[in-house]
Amino acid sequence: MKGTMLYGARDVRYEDRPDPIIVDPTDAIIKLSATCVCGSDLWPYRGIDPTVEPRAMGHEYVGIVEEVGKDVKHIQKGQFVVGSFFASDNTCEICRSGYQTACVQRQPGAPTGAQAQYARIALADGTLVPTPALPDADLVPSLLSASDVFGTGWFAADAAAVGPGKTVAVVGDGGVGLCGVLAAKQMGAERIIVMSRHPERQKLALEFGATDIVSERGDEGVAKIKELTRGLGAHSTIEAVGTQESMMQAIQSTRAGGHVGFVGVLHDVTIQGLPFFFSHVHLHGGPAPVRRYLPQMMELILNGKINPGKVFDLTLPLSEVAEGYRAMDERRAIKTLLQP
Numbered sequence: 001m002k003g004t005m006l007y008g009a010r011d012v013r014y015e016d017r018p019d020p021i022i023v024d025p026t027d028a029i030i031k032l033s034a035t036c037v038c039g040s041d042l043w044p045y046r047g048i049d050p051t052v053e054p055r056a057m058g059h060e061y062v063g064i065v066e067e068v069g070k071d072v073k074h075i076q077k078g079q080f081v082v083g084s085f086f087a088s089d090n091t092c093e094i095c096r097s098g099y100q101t102a103c104v105q106r107q108p109g110a111p112t113g114a115q116a117q118y119a120r121i122a123l124a125d126g127t128l129v130p131t132p133a134l135p136d137a138d139l140v141p142s143l144l145s146a147s148d149v150f151g152t153g154w155f156a157a158d159a160a161a162v163g164p165g166k167t168v169a170v171v172g173d174g175g176v177g178l179c180g181v182l183a184a185k186q187m188g189a190e191r192i193i194v195m196s197r198h199p200e201r202q203k204l205a206l207e208f209g210a211t212d213i214v215s216e217r218g219d220e221g222v223a224k225i226k227e228l229t230r231g232l233g234a235h236s237t238i239e240a241v242g243t244q245e246s247m248m249q250a251i252q253s254t255r256a257g258g259h260v261g262f263v264g265v266l267h268d269v270t271i272q273g274l275p276f277f278f279s280h281v282h283l284h285g286g287p288a289p290v291r292r293y294l295p296q297m298m299e300l301i302l303n304g305k306i307n308p309g310k311v312f313d314l315t316l317p318l319s320e321v322a323e324g325y326r327a328m329d330e331r332r333a334i335k336t337l338l339q340p
Ligand SMILES: [Zn+2]
Pocket: 088, 089, 090, 091, 092, 093, 094, 095, 096, 100, 102, 103, 104, 105
């Protein structure tokens, strides 16, 4: 098969790869219907996370089951499935509490790389959720988004305790931040303030349910959020970047007793004890347990209630994956969908 490898900073190659095979009896092999480039793929792409040896890329996937191992009981050949970026058994105590991304058997979701024609999925019964029937092609982008970007935005909103009547601030206008807006709207948020400087992203944020746009950043951005909330700050803040500046912006934009849901992969973030102590802000986040929310998200998508697949503003054949990375790195695209 063909698949995507990262050899080093900005060195993405689409090349011949071994066909994935069943390794453990709980594995499945899927034929990818669609895949995409993640904002978190940009950390190694930019060399911020060093690449010591070439690695298979891609962890967001939807596809048709080609083959299952002998211990797979529920997932069947021919089903259209959506899975998460971590494989989980969905039966251990941590999974049952809703934290499948911390499953005691946690493994990479697609260890052979999902930016490929085929992928091996571990713990298939726990990881994969099938659709009742083969979905229409126009629903595939939204189902793919549930695999990570929308699932992560949903968890961020949930972790930020978004609910009816709440005012939500969103730090980060990438795919996850925008999906967080859509999730917050679904959860009944009254007001959704998005921090963004990009006209195209502002437009999609408004379409997804944002009520206010703040283009200021840092302390000025915080001041603007305070101004919009009678000096109090937001009840719920979604942090979808992962840098020192964005995390501080999120904490400081949140009112006493409020919640920050942080899902940007934190890189070298230090939180000063004293101001945090006096902030009275709840922090909750980490790798989103997408599997917890998949059934609910997929139902909303299959019923045509929401269309999170709109975050894909660039669609390329998988063979042009390198351009997909470049477009996101240069912020020419919010998110690139790849067609195998
Ligand atoms: Zn588990």
